[in-house]
Amino acid sequence: MSAVGKPITCTAAIAYEANKPLTVTEIVVDPPKAHEVRIKIVKTAVCHTDAYSLSGVDPEGLFPCVLGHEGSGIVESIGADVTNVKVGDHVIALYTAECGKCKFCLSGKTNLCGSVRATQGKGVMPDGTTRFHDKDGKPIYHFMGCSTFSQYTVVADVSLVAFDKSVSFEPTALLGCGVTTGYGAAIKTANIQKGDTVAVFGAGTVGLSVVQGAKSRGASKIIVVDLNNDKKDWSFEFGATDFVNPKELKDSEDIVSKLIEMTDGGLDFTFDCTGNVNVMRNALEACHKGWGQSIIIGVAAAGQEIATRPFQLVTGRVWRGSAFGGIKGRSEMGGLIKDYQSGTLKVDEFITGRRPFTEINAAFEDLHNGSCLRTVLDTST
Numbered sequence: 001m002s003a004v005g006k007p008i009t010c011t012a013a014i015a016y017e018a019n020k021p022l023t024v025t026e027i028v029v030d031p032p033k034a035h036e037v038r039i040k041i042v043k044t045a046v047c048h049t050d051a052y053s054l055s056g057v058d059p060e061g062l063f064p065c066v067l068g069h070e071g072s073g074i075v076e077s078i079g080a081d082v083t084n085v086k087v088g089d090h091v092i093a094l095y096t097a098e099c100g101k102c103k104f105c106l107s108g109k110t111n112l113c114g115s116v117r118a119t120q121g122k123g124v125m126p127d128g129t130t131r132f133h134d135k136d137g138k139p140i141y142h143f144m145g146c147s148t149f150s151q152y153t154v155v156a157d158v159s160l161v162a163f164d165k166s167v168s169f170e171p172t173a174l175l176g177c178g179v180t181t182g183y184g185a186a187i188k189t190a191n192i193q194k195g196d197t198v199a200v201f202g203a204g205t206v207g208l209s210v211v212q213g214a215k216s217r218g219a220s221k222i223i224v225v226d227l228n229n230d231k232k233d234w235s236f237e238f239g240a241t242d243f244v245n246p247k248e249l250k251d252s253e254d255i256v257s258k259l260i261e262m263t264d265g266g267l268d269f270t271f272d273c274t275g276n277v278n279v280m281r282n283a284l285e286a287c288h289k290g291w292g293q294s295i296i297i298g299v300a301a302a303g304q305e306i307a308t309r310p311f312q313l314v315t316g317r318v319w320r321g322s323a324f325g326g327i328k329g330r331s332e333m334g335g336l337i338k339d340y341q342s343g344t345l346k347v348d349e350f351i352t353g354r355r356p357f358t359e360i361n362a363a364f365e366d367l368h369n370g371s372c373l374r375t376v377l378d379t380s381t
């Protein structure tokens with residue numbers, strides 16, 4: 001029997017409070033209102049940003065909420081005035097919306113979009129209310145405009161993109177955050193060119209995706225810097241030419257001088273994919289004088305600040321940042337999916353584990369395991 005226009009009771013993982021395991025339980029998901037879409041989530045993965053918000057240090061992390069922002073599924077029903085997707089479409093939830101009409105979207109300068117930003121940060125839909133309730137009718141907050149840790153979710157129509165049904169749900173779930181973030185930062189934000197030298201700090205899903213973007217552009221040197229030697233083989237597999245573990249440097253060396261020596265004066269591009277502000281400084285200072293650019297991707301803990309001597313910038317190094325790899329989710333995702341289909345963009349290789357949805361807390365534990373990249377959850381189990 002169709003649930004169109006009616007609430008759906010389904011299983012979700014609720015974060016009731018910071019630093020506590022999620023509770024897998026039944027919730028009620030209301031039907032979508034105007035310009036909203038209800039999605040049956042098929043696959044979802046856990047990203048560090050979910051763990052960051054669950055830890056309670058994210059000012060936008062509100063409880064109780066349904067976390068999750070890497071997910072794909074099927075459109076179950078649409079609210080009034082939705083024209084970009086139809087029932088049955090296969091879609092990726094987008095935490096970086098694209099309305100095509102706001103000042104940001106029209107600028108041609110950024111992938112940030114202002115259309116749902118204010119309400120998204122408050123854990124509610126654009127009308128200021130939630131579509132999630134517990135069995136007693138108490139509201140449960142949304143998260144990053146996605147909330148994929150539920151069998152059903154409701155998102156704004158500007159916060160999803162349809163993809164060709166020949167592509168499966170697992171890789172498309174991963175394209176919802178980490179892989180797109182790193183790959184986009186390399187090919188869009190930095191716009192790496194053939195022959196450029198690149199250093200990537202942190203070889204998680206994000207950093208390794210920067211590596212593959214740099215490789216696809218023909219970078220001449222791609223140096224991965226990571227404290228964990230387990231990341232060495234992966235780095236080479238994704239296209240790195242060198243791997244440096246800062247813990248293994250000689251007493252006389254530091255990571256900045258080592259990188260400058262390896263590249264005859266510094267790198268054309270460096271990327272922070274760790275979220276550590278000391279690493280961010282090193283990444284900037286390892287850039288080549290006159291033109292080197294350092295791109296911050298990692299999310300630092302609340303209240304942290306970055307520092308360097310102004311002379312580093314006076315002498316031509318550039319500090320930049322990148323959210324979701326600078327990729328416009330609705331108009332540019334199709335290109336990334338083509339790169340995946342042609343083999344230029346590896347995605348399946350990031351899946352280091354699969355679990356039933358009921359094991360979601362174990363999937364969070366996996367994140368702390370150095371050999372984990374992404375654990376994919378199947379919401380039907």
Ligand SMILES: NC(=O)c1ccc[n+]([C@@H]2O[C@H](COP(=O)([O-])OP(=O)(O)OC[C@H]3O[C@@H](n4cnc5c(N)ncnc54)[C@H](O)[C@@H]3O)[C@@H](O)[C@H]2O)c1
Nearest residue numbers: 181202203204205206226227228273275297298299323324
């Ligand atoms: N800007 C965005 O849009 C965006 C999107 C997704 C994720 N992120 C952030 O990107 C970062 C990376 O995400 P991930 O999923 O790849 O994380 P991850 O934990 O899987 O990978 C981080 C890697 O950094 C390494 N590392 C840690 N400290 C280091 C140090 N001092 N020097 C060198 N290496 C170090 C770790 O060993 C690990 O391999 C996180 O901060 C995440 O929150 C940002």
Ligand SMILES: [Zn+2]
Nearest residue numbers: 047049177178
């Ligand atoms: Zn993420």
Ligand SMILES: [Zn+2]
Nearest residue numbers: 099102105113
């Ligand atoms: Zn917009």
